[in-house]
Every structure is written in structure tokens, then in C-alpha cells.
Amino acid sequence: xxxxxxxxxxxxxxxxxxxxxxxxxxxxxxxxxxxxxxxxxxxxxxxxxxxxxxxxxxxxxxxxxxxxxxxxxxxxxxxxxxxxxxxxxxxxxxxxxxxxxxxxxxxxxxxxxxxxxxxxxxxxxxxxxxxxxxxxxxxxxxxxxxxxxxxxxxxxxxxxxxxxxxxxxxxxxxxxxxxxxxxxxxxxxxxxxxxxxxxxxxxxxxxxxxxxxxxxxxxxxxxxxxxxxxxxxxxxxxxxxxxxxxxxxxxxxxxxxxxxxxxxxxxxxxxxxxxxxxxxxxxxxxxxxxxxxxxxxxxxxxxxxxxxxxxxxxxxxxxxxxxxxxxxxxxxxxxxxxxxxxxxxxxxxxxxxxxxxxxxxxxxxxxxxxxxxxxxxxxxxxxxxxxxxxxxxxxxxxxxxxxxxxxxxxxxxxxxxxxxxxxxxxxxxxxxxxxxxxxxxxxx
Amino acid sequence: xxxxxxxxxxxxxxxxxxxxxxxxxxxxxxxxxxxxxxxxxxxxxxxxxxxxxxxxxxxxx
Numbered sequence: 001x002x003x004x005x006x007x008x009x010x011x012x013x014x015x016x017x018x019x020x021x022x023x024x025x026x027x028x029x030x031x032x033x034x035x036x037x038x039x040x041x042x043x044x045x046x047x048x049x050x051x052x053x054x055x056x057x058x059x060x061x062x063x064x065x066x067x068x069x070x071x072x073x074x075x076x077x078x079x080x081x082x083x084x085x086x087x088x089x090x091x092x093x094x095x096x097x098x099x100x101x102x103x104x105x106x107x108x109x110x111x112x113x114x115x116x117x118x119x120x121x122x123x124x125x126x127x128x129x130x131x132x133x134x135x136x137x138x139x140x141x142x143x144x145x146x147x148x149x150x151x152x153x154x155x156x157x158x159x160x161x162x163x164x165x166x167x168x169x170x171x172x173x174x175x176x177x178x179x180x181x182x183x184x185x186x187x188x189x190x191x192x193x194x195x196x197x198x199x200x201x202x203x204x205x206x207x208x209x210x211x212x213x214x215x216x217x218x219x220x221x222x223x224x225x226x227x228x229x230x231x232x233x234x235x236x237x238x239x240x241x242x243x244x245x246x247x248x249x250x251x252x253x254x255x256x257x258x259x260x261x262x263x264x265x266x267x268x269x270x271x272x273x274x275x276x277x278x279x280x281x282x283x284x285x286x287x288x289x290x291x292x293x294x295x296x297x298x299x300x301x302x303x304x305x306x307x308x309x310x311x312x313x314x315x316x317x318x319x320x321x322x323x324x325x326x327x328x329x330x331x332x333x334x335x336x337x338x339x340x341x342x343x344x345x346x347x348x349x350x351x352x353x354x355x356x357x358x359x360x361x362x363x364x365x366x367x368x369x370x371x372x373x374x375x376x377x378x379x380x381x382x383x384x385x386x387x388x389x390x391x392x393x394x395x396x397x398x399x400x401x402x403x404x405x406x407x408x409x410x411x412x413x414x415x416x417x418x419x420x421x422x423x424x425x426x427x428x429x430x431x432x433x434x435x436x437x438x439x440x441x442x443x444x
Numbered sequence: 445x446x447x448x449x450x451x452x453x454x455x456x457x458x459x460x461x462x463x464x465x466x467x468x469x470x471x472x473x474x475x476x477x478x479x480x481x482x483x484x485x486x487x488x489x490x491x492x493x494x495x496x497x498x499x500x501x502x503x504x505x
Contacts, residue, residue, distance in 0.1 A: 353472070
């Protein structure tokens with residue numbers, strides 16, 4: 001345990017009585033405490049002199065119970081702090097009201113720390129003696145501190161609406177301060193201006209479970225609602241990593257394609273030209289000379305090319321094993337049309353027959369064209385063991401899915417974060433559509 | 445590695461691509477028949493292709 005641990009024997013609280021109701025008040029902040037709140041009548045007392053003069057009496061009826069009890073001790077970066085004060089601050093605008101809680105922690109050797117909580121989102125805060133310097137971040141006003149750029153997120157007039165415990169300043173209910181928040185997740189730089197004096201503080205986002213662990217509190221912290229200003233995106237750094245991985249997979253895919261391209265025989269075993277002429281009631285089918293297919297169960301590509309224009313030719317074909325009679329039956333159409341608007345179709349077509357055993361084969365071809373067609377020349381070629389590049393293009397397209405989804409999700413998270421900002425950017429139509437798609441896929 | 449699911453997905457995708465390429469699989473529609481009389485070589489018109497008799501609409505009446 002750290003040497004800065006504060007034990008009961010080391011630090012003895014100063015005990016006084018409330019001049020309003022007589023309730024004993026223990027002060028743990030020593031000479032730092034300038035005001036204290038009576039835990040019974042909630043009167044705010046001036047703790048700078050032993051008489052404890054009443055500064056303000058509490059007129060409200062509601063008592064707020066802090067989520068972390070006063071007097072709790074928590075360990076932060078190896079230092080034990082005691083929770084000595086709690087205040088609730090609120091913002092009231094014509095169309096909005098919200099509040100957040102602030103906890104004051106004290107260690108006699110390390111000084112003060114603050115914890116803020118809003119809708120289950122926690123920040124551990126230190127007041128800064130350094131002054132940041134102005135810059136622009138994300139296209140808006142910002143500040144630089146510790147080489148980090150903080151972008152303006154929101155600005156408000158906050159009022160102190162509830163206090164309990166003790167404070168190193170003369171706290172007053174209703175006291176207002178002009179607050180501004182600037183973010184660089186997980187950090188938040190905040191300025192508080194009262195009577196021309198500006199105080200800077202640096203907050204770091206903490207998960208509620210970590211706060212509970214630091215204070216060894218029983219149970220679970222309240223679940224966070226929504227996305228907080230400086231909450232760390234679960235996709236932070238993942239988009240770049242996903243694109244880097246995509247790049248490596250594409251390198252691997254290209255390597256695989258090259259290997260297959262080099263190792264495949266891709267050998268032409270047959271090639272011939274034919275001419276089609278229509279005769280009524282004439283059988284157009286014929287067979288080719290036999291050709292040899294080597295290798296075990298390799299694929300066979302049959303390519304067609306026809307010299308046609310504004311016409312079609314349909315080829316019903318069969319690859320037949322001359323010895324076993326095993327037949328691979330298929331058909332393809334070649335059609336090509338062209339006019340002043342452009343062209344449609346293709347003079348070439350092909351078919352790939354998978355796993356064809358070795359042996360002697362011939363093709364049985366039955367061409368068909370529109371009745372009355374003029375003589376048409378067409379070519380047929382057969383290749384053994386050809387690479388099929390379409391698999392690689394399909395794989396390359398499928399590999400795009402994870403980085404694109406990660407990128408959309410990351411952008412959607414940031415869009416939801418900035419939706420809460422006073423400097424909310426306008427969502428692009430693409431992001432709106434993408435957000436809708438991702439949400440419909442069940443993203444929370 | 446901060447994206448193990450993508451890693452697994454990519455490895456499976458590459459594996460599947462390599463398998464399909466190695467085995468020469470094809471998406472093309474092929475009808476395979478086992479027994480065919482040798483007489484087809486001499487009389488190709490006797491063969492009835494699965495895709496034969498393909499009739500198409502060529503427009504007009």
C-alpha cells in the first residue's frame with residue numbers, strides 16, 4: 001500500500017457544532033476547508049473561523065443522497081482520497097434542464113481531486129495550474145494541453161443546486177459559473193469562469209465499475225445512458241487496424257492468385273472454327289475431333305466467339321468422354337447488339353466445367369440461330385486447368401465488409417457523441433443512410 | 445491483434461478461395477450424365493441435350 005494512505009490515527013478530523021441546529025460537524029479538510037454544510041439542517045457554514053457562522057440556510061425540501069457516501073475512501077493512482085464534499089450542479093435553459101453530480105476528494109498530502117457523474121458516466125478531475133493555449137480542433141475552437149488538442153464541445157451557465165460536506169471555497173446555493181468543455185477522449189478540459197477568474201480542470205473518463213472498485217463500493221454502478229462527451233469510442237483505433245488487416249489480406253489474396261496463376265496448366269487442348277448456315281429441317285448438330293485431357297479432375301474451360309452483329313447464336317453442347325460415355329451437358333448464348341445508343345451483349349462467352357477426369361473427349365455441338373440467318377462464323381476453344389479469377393474478385397469484395405462496417409460504426413458512434421454537442425456537425429446523407437442500415441442490423 | 449473476428453473471417457475466406465481454386469469448382473450450371481451410347485459419335489443428332497430445343501421469343505407475330 002502506498003505511503004500516502006491516510007489512516008484514522010494520522011488524520012484527526014476537527015469537530016465543531018452547527019450554530020443553527022447544534023449537530024456536531026466533523027471537518028476533514030483542515031485549513032483548506034472554507035465552508036461546510038451541516039448534515040442535519042443543510043445550512044452552509046463559514047468554516048474559516050471557529051464560530052462557524054451561517055452563510056446560507058437551506059430552503060429546499062429535497063435531500064439528495066450521493067451515490068458514493070461522504071467519508072468513503074478511494075484509491076486513485078495509488079493514493080487514497082477521502083470523499084469530503086458533494087454538490088449537484090444544474091443548467092436551466094428555456095427548453096432544457098439537466099444536472100450532474102460532483103464529488104470532492106481530499107488527501108492531506110496530495111490535495112484535492114474531483115469526480116463528476118452524469119447519467120452513469122464518470123470523470124476523475126484535477127484542477128490545472130497550467131494554462132492551455134488556444135488552437136483550432138476539428139474545425140472549431142479548441143485548446144492545447146499536454147500536446148493534446150481539445151475541441152470545443154459545449155458551453156453552459158451552471159448553477160450550484162445542492163451541497164453537502166465541506167469545500168475549499170465559499171460555496172453558495174444558486175451560485176453560477178460560465179462553464180465550457182473541450183474534449184480529446186478520454187480527456188475533457190473544462191473551464192469555469194466566475195467574476196472574471198477562470199479555472200481550468202482536466203478530467204479523465206472512467207468506467208463506473210472502476211470508480212466502484214476504487215471505493216470498494218458494494219453492488220454495481222448505475223448503467224451509463226447514451227454517449228458522453230469524452231467517452232472512449234469502442235471503435236477507437238479499430239478502423240485503421242481493420243483497413244491495415246484488409247490490406248494484408250489483399251496481399252495474401254494476390255499472392256495466392258499469383259501462385260495459382262503460375263501453377264495452373266492453363267493449356268489449350270482444342271481450337272477450331274465453324275460456320276453456321278440454316279437449312280429447313282436440317283440437323284445442325286455435329287461432333288468435334290477427340291482431344292486429350294490430362295491431369296486428375298482438373299477443370300475445363302470452353303470458350304466461344306461468334307462474328308455476329310445485332311444477332312444471337314445459341315450453342316447447346318456436350319463434352320463427352322470417348323471411352324466411358326461420361327457427359328457434361330451445357331449451353332451458352334452469344335448475342336451482340338449495337339445501335340446509336342451503344343452496344344449490348346458480347347461476342348464472347350465461356351463456361352467452366354469443374355472436376356473433369358482425364359481421358360479422351362470430344363464435343364457434341366448443336367448451334368441454333370434465328371430462322372433465315374446468314375452464314376455465321378464462330379470459334380470454339382477448350383482449355384484444361386484454368387485459373388478462375390472471379391473467386392479472387394469475390395473474396396476481395398467480401399474482405400471489404402469488415403473494415404467498411406467498422407468505419408460506419410465508428411462514424412455512427414462519433415455522430416451520436418457530437419449530437420449532444422453545442423457545436424453539432426451536420427450529418428452527411430451518406431452517414432444518415434449508413435447509420436440507418438447499421439441500426440437496423442442491431443447495433444446498440 | 446485487436447480484431448480476431450476479422451482475422452478469422454479473412455482466413456476462412458482465403459481458405460475457401462484457395463479450396464475453390466484448387467479443386468477447380470465452378471458456379472456454371474453443368475448437367476452431368478453418366479451413361480451415353482458410343483453411337484452418339486457417329487450420330488450426333490440422336491443425342492437429346494438438357495438444354496436443347498431452347499425456344500426464344502424473337503418479337504412480332
